[in-house]
Amino acid sequence: MPNSKYTAIYESLRHRIETGEYRYEELLPSENMLVGEFGCARGTIRRALNELGLQGYVQSIHGKGVRVLYRPTAQAQFTVGNIESYEESALRNHRVPGTHVIRFERLTADEAVHSRTGFAVGTELVYIERVRMLNELPLIFDINFFRADIAAGLTQEIASHSIYRYLEQELGVAIGSTRRVITVERCTALDQQYIDLEDYNCMAVITSSTYTADGILFEYTQSRHRPDQFLFVSQAQRKKNRR
């Protein structure tokens, strides 16, 4: 379970919001009330509230209180703002994940790979192409580059399940942060070959660069989605201090 107090408070408040105990547009109990309830310092409450704000659950209003923004929705919850493996996303949306490995090989980064992925020239990499299925339907085409030294012992068999689970649970690799770029691109011959595209002529593409907790780039991935099965959520705050 959460090993920090502020995370526990965050989870607790989030649960209350999701179950409707605190309702849409209502104000939460004041920070001082929460300090009393949870028996902690105000800074700890504020940290939990800040996290709720970043995830779009609440918004603080200076001098007034903290308002609930969250509304329950029928739509599958595809919360983003944190990092999830394909397997985790599929299961959370109650779909059955499946993977078919198309290519699996080792290569050394040359100038072309460097400028595309950011890996230094000469870096040893594992290159993988996979078709991802949801409830048996081929919907996503994935292209991965992993640093071979960090993803040591990676096999085609592992790639047909969850690489992230292998990295985190078997190798103990700690994952830090990801930068994602979302674009829409014309579909390629590979897309058409492996994905049931109907008459779409483009794909929704998530290009992500992932760093270990040590701040080292270890993965570059292109995830190409059939347009109608793609949804991405993002939460943002307006900067103040503009005049």
Add this chain to the structure above:
Amino acid sequence: MPNSKYTAIYESLRHRIETGEYRYEELLPSENMLVGEFGCARGTIRRALNELGLQGYVQSIHGKGVRVLYRPTAQAQFTVGNIESYEESALRNHRVPGTHVIRFERLTADEAVHSRTGFAVGTELVYIERVRMLNELPLIFDINFFRADIAAGLTQEIASHSIYRYLEQELGVAIGSTRRVITVERCTALDQQYIDLEDYNCMAVITSSTYTADGILFEYTQSRHRPDQFLFVSQAQRKKNRR
């Protein structure tokens, strides 16, 4: 200028990173060093560093230091994670913005509008359709719903420039947070009529719900982009505490 110390420190460190004073994969000076330099408490430094992490500039490594993730890129900087008006984005990417208003009318939210936008039934709204141009090319089709009481005095003339500037600078509306959902949708007859689509048969769509600083929903917008002119960036952290 920034009216808080941690924002000033954030700006200062960000500038150093962007200009290459702190380089990619380097470690920043330790928090205690920065405390000395900026003459503040450690918590203030940590708050600035936290912000840099959220924006993808750095990543903290427990027991070791804070590593720079940012790499200068030739690509136009399309940072997201904060809220920008169309005009602001265009100018930051050195393009000339232009707007053509197609429809401008008032309406009252009925059940259909409610389930689409989230505005309560009976809410008075302003409905706008606009074609957005970049360097004279029609590339984006925007559909807006604004709460009429908050966007008071909004005219077609204002809509042909920047509605946000009017709201913020003329009316003093404070904008809080936005929830954005990105999807790819088949193009509609309106898209085809107003946007030069070449042979694309879909559009990149950003659907956003924006709240005032008071936490009141006041805008619901669909921004439909021609696929090749669309790019969206998002930064995420891996949650810890999983076992």
Add this chain to the structure above:
DNA sequence: GCCGATTTGTCCGTATGTATC
């Protein structure tokens, strides 16, 4: 319009825990 109570925002100093080297 002013005042006072409440509430969030910023900042400080300190203490302790934990990971890295």
Add this chain to the structure above:
DNA sequence: CGATACATACGGACAAATCGG
């Protein structure tokens, strides 16, 4: 093991915004 660096938490102080009387 010790020194260094980041992570969490506490408590206190004051500023700034909101709201009711």
